[in-house]
Amino acid sequence: MEYSKECPFCKDTRFNNNRLVNLPTEDSILFENDTIYVQVDISPLCLGHILIITNKHYLNFFETSNEIKKDVIKLKENIKKVYKEVYNSDVLFFEHGSAKPGYAGASIDHAHLHCIPYKFDIKKALNDTLGNSIECDILSSSCQFNNKFSYIYLESSQDSKILYKVEKLPSQFLRRLVSEKLGNHNYLWQEKCTTVDSITNLEQTILDLKNKIFI
Ligand SMILES: [Zn+2]
Numbered sequence: 001m002e003y004s005k006e007c008p009f010c011k012d013t014r015f016n017n018n019r020l021v022n023l024p025t026e027d028s029i030l031f032e033n034d035t036i037y038v039q040v041d042i043s044p045l046c047l048g049h050i051l052i053i054t055n056k057h058y059l060n061f062f063e064t065s066n067e068i069k070k071d072v073i074k075l076k077e078n079i080k081k082v083y084k085e086v087y088n089s090d091v092l093f094f095e096h097g098s099a100k101p102g103y104a105g106a107s108i109d110h111a112h113l114h115c116i117p118y119k120f121d122i123k124k125a126l127n128d129t130l131g132n133s134i135e136c137d138i139l140s141s142s143c144q145f146n147n148k149f150s151y152i153y154l155e156s157s158q159d160s161k162i163l164y165k166v167e168k169l170p171s172q173f174l175r176r177l178v179s180e181k182l183g184n185h186n187y188l189w190q191e192k193c194t195t196v197d198s199i200t201n202l203e204q205t206i207l208d209l210k211n212k213i214f215i
């Protein structure tokens with residue numbers, strides 16, 4: 001499958017890949033305002049896998065405006081409540097923040113925060129691979145992070161808010177790690193998104209969360 005070369009998270013081109021493989025487009029958008037939108041991942045790692053995405057093209061959330069950060073903070077609170085209600089679960093938030101395109105293991109260098117129901121401890125696996133983390137809220141104005149580095153950001157009620165400074169990571173690094181934890185070894189979205197499992201999760205996540213995500 002030859003996927004679109006254009007950014008799949010920029011507004012004008014965001015449904016290119018969904019269209020190509022005949023997956024829901026507008027329907028997969030769960031929330032939208034002037035700064036951000038929430039979309040079901042094109043190839044959910046599990047039920048409830050959604051993304052908070054900036055409307056404008058930024059490399060990562062650290063470099064976004066305060067207005068965007070405030071909206072993301074509000075959305076996160078809403079998503080925590082909704083996941084409790086719908087999935088009886090906490091939320092695992094993670095971001096692969098690239099300082100340069102192609103770094104930090106993101107396959108798409110447009111700021112997006114992954115949200116998935118929390119079912120496992122990912123911190124240990126990250127510590128083993130990436131070394132020590134620092135406590136840091138990427139959305140806080142007091143964050144002392146130096147934007148010259150790429151980072152992996154992780155947040156859950158269990159692990160609080162932590163950041164790993166990273167050098168170049170393989171593409172879809174976090175997808176692979178999370179997939180392994182979930183016992184699924186098919187992690188590449190390009191291959192997974194047309195499987196029955198993935199399509200079922202995508203459609204069910206839309207049904208589960210439609211009209212529930214708001215600020
Ligand atoms: Zn973009």
Ligand SMILES: [Zn+2]
Nearest residue numbers: 106107112114
């Ligand atoms: Zn991603």
